[in-house]
Amino acid sequence: MVRIASVLEYMESRYPKGSVEDWDRVGFIVGDRTHEVRKILLAVDPVPEVVAEAIDTGCQLLITHHPLYLRGTSYVSSDDAKGRMVRDLIRADCALFCAHTNADVAVGGVADALGLLVGLEEMVPLVGRGEGNLGIGRVGKVKRQTLREFSTKVASVLPKGPTGLYVGGNLDSEVETVAVSGGAGDSLLGAARQAGADVFLTADLRHHPASEHLMEGPPALLCGSHWATEWPWLPHLATELTQHCGDGTLEVSISTVCTEPWVEHLPTRGRL
Template identity: 45%
Template sequence: MTHTAVAQPTVRDVVGALDARFPRAWAEQWDRVGPVLGDPDAPVRTILLVVDCVAATVEEAVAAGADLIVANHPLLLRGVSSLWPETSKGRLVHRLINAGVAVYTAHTNADVASPGVADALAARLDLVGLRPLVPAAPDSPAAGGGRGAGRIGELATPMSLAELTTFVARRLPATTGGVRAAGDPGRVIRTLAVQGGAGDSFLGAAAAAGVDAYLCADLRHHPVSENLAGGGPALLDVAHWATERPWLDELAGWLRAQFPVTALVSDLDTDPWTVHAVSGK
């Protein structure tokens, strides 16, 4: 194992390493990535990796004695005019600062990275021969290196859509919503496109790529219906949190290799859906 020359890294050291791996310039313009709060010169011994920086994961970090949270989703994505502690965001920010926990976010810049969020998702499903679903534009900061949104790969063993749905549910973290699929249950799936998080915007790219199926989160009724009517790929809709949770394991291993730190991964299901029932049952 090779660590950096820093005996005990600071928040600044870890931020620098993360920025080098996931440059902020790779993020979408609307996104908010990089360091969020914390003392840059504070030492880091324990890092907690989470998908969402919410009350439950903040308390998990405090209980674990974490000095830094690395989150996939931004804590402050939309503008706020107050951090008054009686607001939800204000409570979290005050709790983090008072507990001495810094926060860093890697979001859409980690989505396009190679390896990144989509690669970790593809690895959970044993996909081989990976390539970007939407390669980074030649004139973008992320151009080259196999970077881009989503991944396309081949299944190790072809299977029906019904079998694939069960396989995905078995391989990805359990959530209340589980996995649902759209298309002919008997359709044979050989090629699969995956995208961590919301994936409506890449339906056209998946259809144009000619894949047999496309997996992502947060699919909506009309785009799904229109995709199927137009002869597009079968679709698998997975909980948002479950598509991005696999990346945390890969990133934790990388952080341990870079620094003499304890890198923990949160398994708290922060998907907002908590109750599921089958209609008519």
Template identity: 45%
Template sequence: MPALAEVIAALEDAYPPELAESWDAIGLVCGDPAEPVRTVLICVDPTSETVDEALDLGAQLLVTHHPLLLRGVHGVPADTPKGALVHRLIREGVALYCAHTNADSADPGVSDALAEAIGLRVLRPLDPIGERTGLGRIGELPEPEPFSVFVQRVAEALPETEPGVLGAGDPDRPIRTVAVAGGAGDSHLAVAAQAGVDAYVTADLRHHPAGEHLAAGGPALVGLTHWASEWPWCEQASAVLRRAFAGNVETHVSTRRTDPWTIRTSRERNQ
């Protein structure tokens, strides 16, 4: 079995730490780099649910996209939610490693996984860093299709969430070129518009920026939940480890939905 340090090296070869934003908190949160790793669980969020899953699998390593301790902390007491997770992981001998904005900008990275899930052929980064890396991706469909059909394509490609998938735009608009950005992407609305794509798929779109974008003639919008937009990356990261440690490390992609929204309802109207 490889040591934790070897597994981290494989992950950092795929998702170079130098690609992370300066404000980010990536890397090893807890765990002994010398300890052997036999089983790895990969997920989007470090939560009590995904820690439960890691323990059920007997995993020695939990790899997450989102950091547990993004903002500076002065302690991790066990009577706080995040501190309790750190104590539990250490007691059970499970390491925690986070690949966040470095995985967003890597080639391939989070947005490549989203594009692949939707069925796009990736052409270039949406917001490039160099030639091949950067945030978001621009891709194209094999053939144009109406926006209403495209929204359904996205919904069927991603795990189901209570809020579902939302579309904003003319249902009959032909869609061929598409920008995607895993995670919160309304800061790239202008970049997507400048790219001249037909549609932009991302998460956490806000009311006013989205409305102003559409009023200005920008691409049609497909709104996802943050978790669903980044979940395809888990399989990508799993494949990285399978290639690096063929037969020596067992990898699992989390099946726990950690999207925070759990109820959707609507008022019944009298006919």
């Protein structure tokens, strides 16, 4: 029999709270550590569709990347969606745990998973933290190619979503050094340039920071969706949990629900 406590012990040692950003809220959110766990669902976001999937598939533990209450709360009533999720998880005896910025910076975490997905070699942290390879983002090498070729490769491997991939820069420019960071990457534009990257892959880039950055030259920019740039970590985590937790009877599955707030991308065709 596997207890939730043993899974959380692994997660808390693998992704320690000591590497969490001050503003972040990670860890054990809902549930009882002493209860048995047979099935785990992994997802990026704790949203109603994912909570329903965990409950409907008989999971005793849901592990997400993003916290449920990032900015805290004083209320968990069923008057709002998050309160209803807490209610439903408790009624179904399904626990909830998250690893957020501690998974972003970890060796083998979110950044490494994104880098591996797009073929980076010789990866090092984009912004290092302490000893070893802990740090935000990654920078590495790919075989020399054009931005057009590399962006086509990235679009072919990122998880399918409604917003696709935005490309900024000279499509015929050469790409060899690549920086990546899953999730919102506005704050790392300067670090990507300082690292000598030819292109920076991230998400949630805003109009003015991206435009002003590109005015000054490389790196070119690839802007995926927040969900799509962080989801690639989940298969790696599933393998870890299967190998290191329990007695071989633990079933770990990955949610394929796209938890972007957008449901469709329509090209605009109005007259200029």
